[in-house]
Amino acid sequence: MGEMALLEMKHIHKRFPGVYALKDVNLELQRGEVHALLGENGAGKSTLIKVLGGIYSADEGEIIIEGRKVSIQGVKDAQENGISIIHQELVLVPYMTVAENIFLGREPMKSGFVDKKKMNEEAQVLLDAYDMKIRATRLVKDLTIAQQQMVEIVKAISYRSKILVMDEPTSSISDKEVAFLFETMRNLTKKGVGIIYISHKMSELEEICDRVTVLRDGEYVGTKVVKETSKDALIAMMVGRELTNYYVRDFQEPGEVVLKCEGISDGKLAKDVDFELRKGEIVGFAGLVGAGRSEVMKSIFGLMPKSQGTIYIEGKKVTIKSPIDAIRHGIALVPEDRKLEGLYKVQSVRFNSTIEVLQDFIKGIFVNGEKEREITQNYIDKMATKTPSQEQMIGNLSGGNQQKVLIGRWLATHPKILILDEPTRGVDVGAKSEIYSIMNELVKEGMSIIMISSELPEILGMSDRIYVMAHGKLKGCIGHEEATQEAIMKFAAE
Template identity: 75%
Template sequence: MSKNVLLEMKHIHKRFAGVHALNDISLELHAGEVHALLGENGAGKSTLIKVLGGIYSADEGEIWIDGKKVEIKGVKDAQDNGIAIIHQELVLVPHMTVAENIFLGREFGSGFLINRAKMNEEAQKLLDANQVHIKADTLVGKLTIAQQQMVEIVKAISYNSRILVMDEPTSSIADKEVEFLFETMRKLAKQGVGIIYISHKMSELEEICDRVTVMRDGEYVGTKVVKETNKDELIAMMVGRELTSYYTREYQEPGEEILRCEHISDGNMVRDVSFNLHKGEIIGFAGLVGAGRSETMKAIFGLTKGAKGDIYLKGKKTKISSPVEAMKNGIALVPENRKEEGLYKVQSVRFNMTIEIMDQFIKGIRVNEKKEIEITQKYIDMMSTKTPTQLQKIGNLSGGNQQKVIIGRWLATNPDVLIMDEPTRGVDVGAKSEIYVIMNELVKKGMSIIMISSELPEIINMSDRIYVMSEGRVTGCLSHEEVTQEAVMQLAAK
């Protein structure tokens, strides 16, 4: 690792409507270094990165690159200074091709005469060079989330940037793609590129990072050499306390069968899936990306037209052809992709929290605002959601706090069956622990939970039973007494 200082962010301050989001933050990045940025959701990581990327302007502070002070007042300034950012929430345009997204704003040709053939050719060279097996002329909207993530990475690499920021880049990609990403990062670092790496996966730090800077509540806590610290120390720095119990699952004897699904198929990815769920039980669904886990739950929730199979609720055969019917039958779904499937980004926290239960406080033209406020506050408190007010636009919250609002929204419907698709993706360790506690309390009170997760430690430690899927089929079911990571992966690879 080079000791040449590539980037310095000095004494950065940023305020939003009186909230001090960044309070005297400094960060130093060396050439050839992979520097982790850690902190709970709401710690200010994304805000700091948006200042570096020109999305926000700092109220105070300085940015220096290669020993020279620079002014970054917009995204173009950041790009001109060799800064590229891969944001946690994908920002690709779905109705445009891969090539059009990679070269958006720097198309080949002039005026209205865009040389699409040349653009496709150059984009394909980039994709092939980075071993991303996607055709350049494919519409982005037809790609999986994992494939879209890889396009984002190739797009960032295409700028030949010297400072590369990666915000949760592995959250939606498979293990093999993670291996390739890390190899790409190592190659870039050897070329002198400095990489700022944001991740909530502590296991990734030792593998890929040199140093780590920790933030908490918008303030700088400290910087450590990765080889000279450990997970417990970093968690204590992040949350201000030690987490004595991370996974808080108390197993109990499950009650009667609450849900049984037989021979579920969607005519595409899901093929003859059967499983059951008992009252007070958490069942996990594991598998590699593309196994059909999310698609199975969408079929059950009534989101897939033409889905086939039989659904039994409390022993009674039930027809569910829409989400409205699913909710009437006590089923709720926290979706995998909160940006596309869960959020009303321009609306408030209160609106997003109560959108599914408006009939509880709206009668005709009368709105019981007091009740709406009480319901919202109940789930803000339950989820420990960090927001200045209930009227804050949800798009201004951190990704993890957005996720908490979405979970709270579906808990407000008081479901019998709660489906949670990647419930802790993009959520920090402290918030993860809080979500696990809530899940445990919910099942103790009789709720039943289906959890899809790509994090094996999470799904192993939180589930009573684990169904493993591969290529649209269930390949096995493991109890919590017999499950191991090796057993899950063997079934996932069938």
Template identity: 50%
Template structure:
């Protein structure tokens, strides 16, 4: 890709960007959110047309008018934002638009056979007849990976492929990537997990603010050099944990049970505390906090806030009781993608801004502008459609939403998933600031360094059960993994 330029109204997203990828290599494309990585890949996939520059693929100029043309040319992509068709099966999602047919109808037997064969080759253990809506985010991610590989492409773009999967699945993906590389497939690998760059990639290209910074062999750079290339400065505090005065208990859940999801889960959190919830895929962490927030009601169990038993039957009840929830999947359950930033920020408390039938635009703009500045949301204006922002900036808008509700208890489910190193540090600082103000934070994270770096206490789950609890000073990766895999369990 040579001298690629892409302009949107009021924004020059790409300004003379270059990318050169060799056959049979894994090439990392790095940069902060908003650097232009996804925009560049959407040009390669024919989703956007560039305003300048050219694409050369397998020695010939490539002009793709849409993803179908890109796929036919030998390019496929795993998108950062998952977009399955929820009421179709796994097999139907993978071969959508290219189903095997018998006469004029879909040959379902052959469809399921092909999918099972693909999953066997990739060692993916998911029921191909399951509906996508019944899969966790992590399993959905694995289906998306399988779908991209099923095209037998010469070049596969992987945009944040490990953002929703656990360490075990990451190792599995790397095995798949190594097999593809050995076959001569080229892979463009976008990630915000720095350690993965040095584990799996051969070369690294860095973008910053829509411009090309440089390309290096992965073996010739280290973590500090890469961060400096990405952010234009040294980033010394990835986990800026400050120890604050932890006070009395504010929330306790007792014997939470939801059939098929989790059993007899109990824990508490105190004012000023960051409580980490750790566990592998399918451990039930998100399901527990969603029940606490009133999304899926538990079959049994009790909730106490400030020592008093409360009944939370809906998210509205949770908000009234001072609880906020930043959900795991910002696109599916967080953002209202066609709406403006202001609409997304005030959504849970829109009544607070109404006077009779009218919304006070001035109050909305004043409060939202304050949050935009506080969280460093990069946007031309507050009327920008949230779907046009980068993933990291969307996440900041969702955090702003909950800041406006002034919660006493903030639950953050994968708060830095798919977010660049600079934005991660900003969100970690915000969490510490809130803890310092006496807020209680429950943090679910699949990233072990984040769990160990940010938590005052870690509660670990395995297959729907709480297996243990560790204080910050005793929590190590080995101890957490022992509890998360069920090797060691709570006595």
């Protein structure tokens, strides 16, 4: 591309105590381009974006915008240079209106008071300009995740941003909402906005991205034109090797029924769900967003009250009214949203690894610290978790390593039945392969796994049997050998 780049990040270095996070990293963005930034968790993507957004200052290197070297020492500097970042965890204020969120901190004033009429009108003009069918006066808490992302985009546009960073924007939205998001992105690029797009979903690259830059271990690996490369080539660049056996399963004849559920209903979405789980198998639960899969599993685990239904474990009827009951009966649940529902983000890896098994090392007022550290190290090793130490704050680990800690925490309870809700969401391809390998070993050892996933290749590659849900009801069950994407979607779209 011969024209002057919209953005150039040249020879960027960033060091933290004990960690060399970025080593001589380069990134170039053109006007009207969607440029993917790929890499395993821990590759340096987030650090690079935080340097661009003024959250961190680079130790070395330079940032050039439209041919002019700029100094970005804070978020305000980034905004003044036309840079906006839409983070994976949205930062909107839920009990304020869309308009109030868009103009937060820079509201139009009249006679010393906020001019709400003008603010609402200006917000609505922005929303309408991009065909976002959202009223400026609606409360953000009443919007879907996808609509909230649209508000974040409009907020960025209102700053007249010419460089937009989107971090995992499709991780929690439906296919229909993804299509609308992509159309909005195309509208932005037609107006000259450059978009840096971070995603672990390789399937999205060809549809929306022009070029892709790959980072590995904090270093620049290379930049490719999407149409001139392949998924396998990009994966090899990301992990430094070819993942020849991406989905790791040794399918074997399952044993006896360990879990049988009859007529499970939560009184809201899930209705009359029946299914079985056998020893040493992985049962996949497929369906579109809102199908009721998570609700069923939360009811079984005692996180949500079930209005009706019966649960049998190893042929014996059991009563589960709380997670404590579920754990006592050998059930563990790794939740869908690890940051909101699973992790203690300001606590250490050790704390997060052992919080469910306190009884193993606390007797009365005495704490057996050596036993606690032994349990923690056991699951760090078992899960191949990358962490500087047990005392590292878990929020500082990559998404894949956070997920490994969370799975390890529940394995420490020695469950017979492990429920994994979206086990590889927001996890890079290398960590995905490692998690699949761990799942495979667990079922070979006799554990039984229920896996909820919205990624059809994952469901197809890892499941012995697949239950498909739609509108809170179970629509069908498909064996591994007969399962195809078409067969699953036929049930899911009923």
